[in-house]
Amino acid sequence: MSLRDEAVDISVDGHGIEGTLVLPERSSESGPAVLFVHGWGGNQEQYLARARAVAGLGCVCLTFDLRGHQRTRTQYDAVTREQNLSDVVAAYDLLARRPGVDGSRIALVGSSYGAYLGAIATSLRPVRWLSLRAPAIYKDAEWDRPKRELHRDPDFIEFRLRTHRPSENRALQACADFRGDVLIVESCDDRIVPHAVVASYVAALTNARSLTYRAIEGADHGLSAEQWKQAYGVLVMTWLAEMLAGASAPMAETAHAGARQPAES
Amino acid sequence: MSLRDEAVDISVDGHGIEGTLVLPERSSESGPAVLFVHGWGGNQEQYLARARAVAGLGCVCLTFDLRGHQRTRTQYDAVTREQNLSDVVAAYDLLARRPGVDGSRIALVGSSYGAYLGAIATSLRPVRWLSLRAPAIYKDAEWDRPKRELHRDPDFIEFRLRTHRPSENRALQACADFRGDVLIVESCDDRIVPHAVVASYVAALTNARSLTYRAIEGADHGLSAEQWKQAYGVLVMTWLAEMLAGASAPMAETAHAGARQPAES
Numbered sequence: 220m221s222l223r224d225e226a227v228d229i230s231v232d233g234h235g236i237e238g239t240l241v242l243p244e245r246s247s248e249s250g251p252a253v254l255f256v257h258g259w260g261g262n263q264e265q266y267l268a269r270a271r272a273v274a275g276l277g278c279v280c281l282t283f284d285l286r287g288h289q290r291t292r293t294q295y296d297a298v299t300r301e302q303n304l305s306d307v308v309a310a311y312d313l314l315a316r317r318p319g320v321d322g323s324r325i326a327l328v329g330s331s332y333g334a335y336l337g338a339i340a341t342s343l344r345p346v347r348w349l350s351l352r353a354p355a356i357y358k359d360a361e362w363d364r365p366k367r368e369l370h371r372d373p374d375f376i377e378f379r380l381r382t383h384r385p386s387e388n389r390a391l392q393a394c395a396d397f398r399g400d401v402l403i404v405e406s407c408d409d410r411i412v413p414h415a416v417v418a419s420y421v422a423a424l425t426n427a428r429s430l431t432y433r434a435i436e437g438a439d440h441g442l443s444a445e446q447w448k449q450a451y452g453v454l455v456m457t458w459l460a461e462m463l464a465g466a467s468a469p470m471a472e473t474a475h476a477g478a479r480q481p482a483e484s
Numbered sequence: 485m486s487l488r489d490e491a492v493d494i495s496v497d498g499h500g501i502e503g504t505l506v507l508p509e510r511s512s513e514s515g516p517a518v519l520f521v522h523g524w525g526g527n528q529e530q531y532l533a534r535a536r537a538v539a540g541l542g543c544v545c546l547t548f549d550l551r552g553h554q555r556t557r558t559q560y561d562a563v564t565r566e567q568n569l570s571d572v573v574a575a576y577d578l579l580a581r582r583p584g585v586d587g588s589r590i591a592l593v594g595s596s597y598g599a600y601l602g603a604i605a606t607s608l609r610p611v612r613w614l615s616l617r618a619p620a621i622y623k624d625a626e627w628d629r630p631k632r633e634l635h636r637d638p639d640f641i642e643f644r645l646r647t648h649r650p651s652e653n654r655a656l657q658a659c660a661d662f663r664g665d666v667l668i669v670e671s672c673d674d675r676i677v678p679h680a681v682v683a684s685y686v687a688a689l690t691n692a693r694s695l696t697y698r699a700i701e702g703a704d705h706g707l708s709a710e711q712w713k714q715a716y717g718v719l720v721m722t723w724l725a726e727m728l729a730g731a732s733a734p735m736a737e738t739a740h741a742g743a744r745q746p747a748e749s
Contacts, residue, residue: 382690418690425647425683430697 220244222274229283231309232302237290238283238310239263240317241274251324251463252279252314256307256340258331258355259366262289266328269452276459278326281314285333287366299363300336307333307340315344323347326462328455331355331412331440332366335390338420342393348462350402350455353412353440354420359389379412383419394423401427402458404451406438431458485509487539494548496574497567502555503548503575504528505582506539516589516728517544517579521572523596523620524631527554531593534717541721541728543591546579550598552631564628565601572598572605580609588612591727593720596620596677596705597631600655603685607658613727615667615720618677618705619685624654647680650688659688666692667723669716671703696723 225240253273255266263282270280284290285306287298315322326348329337334354341349356379357369369375385395394401401424405417421432433454438447490505518538520531528547535545549555550571552563580587591613594602599619606614621644622634634640650660659666666689670682686697698719703712 421695422687422690425687427697429699430686430695432692432695434694 220275220277222271227281227283227313229306229309229313231286231305234286234291236284236286236306236309237263238281238313239267239270240314241267241270241280241282243274243277243279245277245279245319249319249321250277250279251326252281252317252320253326253328253459254307254311254314254337255280255282256310256327256329256333256337257282257285257288258329258333258353259285260288261330261333269328269455272452272456273328273459276456276463278459278463279314279317279320281310283310285336296367297365298367300357300366301363303332303366304336304339304343307336308343311340311344326350326459328352329354338390338393338397340393341397341399342389346397347399348402348459349397349399350404350458351420352404352451353406353409354390354403354416355412356383356388356390356416356419359387379416382415382422385423388419391419391423394420394427395425397424398426398428400429400462401431402454403430403432404454405432405434406440406442406447407434407436408438409440411440485540485542487536492546492548492578494571494574494578496551496570499551499556501549501551501571501574502528503546503578504532504535505579506532506535506545506547507584508539508542508544510542510544510584514584514586515542515544516591517546517582517585518591518593518724519572519576519579519602520545520547521575521592521594521598521602522547522550522553523594523598523618524550525553526595526598534593534720537717537721538593538724541724543724543728544579544582544585546575548575550601561632562630563632565622565631566628568597568631569601569604569608572601573608576605576609591615591724593617594619603655603658603662605658606662606664607654611662612664613666613724614662614664615669615723616685617669617716618671618674619655619668619681620677621648621653621655621681621684624652644678644681647687648684653684656684656688659685659692660690662689663691663693665694665727666696667719668695668697669719670697670699671705671707671712672699672701673703674705676705 223242227238228235266282274280285303287295327337327346328350330352332355334351385391435450442448488507492503493500531547539545550568552560592602592611593615595617597620599616650656700715707713
């Protein structure tokens with residue numbers, strides 16, 4: 220399939236952030252789309268190869284730079300979660316409004332801080348498929364404090380070693396309310412997002428339509444070795460292919476109708 | 485691959501229950517095995533076609549009749565969970581001791597009451613892969629009361645409409661302690677095992693090595709339509725094939741090592 224990249228300028232809060240659309244050749248029918256959200260300290264480039272692979276499945280893909288990164292690097296120390304969440308929503312809106320994109324078939328694929336923001340974004344925009352790799356977590360408090368400063372909390376490390384419930388955390392609550400399909404990928408040797416955080420996300424997803432949780436043996440947080448990057452790529456591609464194959468019908472509102480009369484079993 | 489069935493008599497508590505081994509043609513090396521546990525009111529026959537399909541993947545398979553069913557049908561009203569759990573363990577032991585079976589690569593595949601017993605059995609015997617379809621749940625109390633009578637509890641229906649935590653329930657606690665790979669399959673229109681029960685199992689599995697949760701749209705508890713049986717069959721086969729492919733190495737004890745020093749993310 221022939222693909223085409225297109226640079227886009229995403230307007231948010233009177234600023235512009237840079238993004239790249241990867242466009243598959245497609246018939247006139249509208250189809251699925253995938254939004255990639257990079258982690259803290261990352262950039263859209265890291266997801267571009269993956270976006271091209273996913274576009275090969277027939278999806279319009281968008282990668283972009285969160286504020287505080289790349290062209291807006293000067294905001295690195297000052298940018299807040301609220302601002303970066305606005306970035307995700309602005310990127311989503313650009314993608315969803317793109318001709319050829321079916322707004323009911325949008326996937327969000329995020330890593331670390333980008334997975335945290337992506338989880339919250341599902342409470343603001345319709346997301347059908349959600350992929351969270353090594354999802355980070357932060358306390359809800361001091362929402363508008365610069366993101367960089369959140370790490371100064373003396374309880375920051377211990378907070379991530381405890382499990383948390385949806386009622387205590389905005390990202391987990393968004394997961395608890397999420398009714399689409401979810402992929403969660405953990406790095407088994409992650410010193411930044413320990414297992415307790417991933418376990419809290421998995422346990423929160425009690426209303427997901429499906430859940431695929433996989434851990435990459437030996438991998439560190441940033442997937443520094445090529446084999447770990449490849450393993451993650453295979454997981455995302457396999458999962459998306461399964462999801463797209465089952466997505467010809469609109470998502471049933473009554474997925475878990477919860478019949479009231481259990482009998483014998 | 486040529487397969488061979490072999491009838492076996494499983495000795496438990498001085499009784500004999502009937503089982504069927506399905507044996508693949510195999511080299512002299514030992515390989516994986518799968519134990520199938522039917523639901524209340526079912527029998528080994530229901531899993532025989534599936535066992536033959538799974539044996540085609542190179543697994544020694546065993547199906548059997550729980551006490552109170554088929555030849556021991558006269559015990560239907562009197563059999564207890566403790567007795568049926570002993571049946572599962574006896575069947576497991578017969579399978580694990582079979583020449584050609586690698587005791588570190590045993591899967592347990594259960595439905596409904598059989599999934600409930602199977603979950604508990606993981607606390608008694610080493611199980612690497614656990615598949616639970618529409619897993620039932622019961623209160624721990626009155627453990628030795630005949631299984632049939634548990635349904636007389638006036639809170640029985642409401643109990644299954646609430647979510648439960650591992651500390652409250654033996655099957656959920658076994659899931660919380662389980663460190664292998666898990667498949668959970670829900671029927672979306674299940675009037676016997678409502679979504680709250682499945683959600684409790686999913687939420688309990690915080691230490692699983694991987695988790696695959698899928699729901700079959702429109703399906704009832706017993707998968708009465710052929711298309712639902714087929715959908716379940718595809719899920720089990722796809723999952724097992726993935727698990728067997730990744731199982732050449734022994735399972736890492738340190739899957740979730742829980743590093744103590746999260747840094748920035």
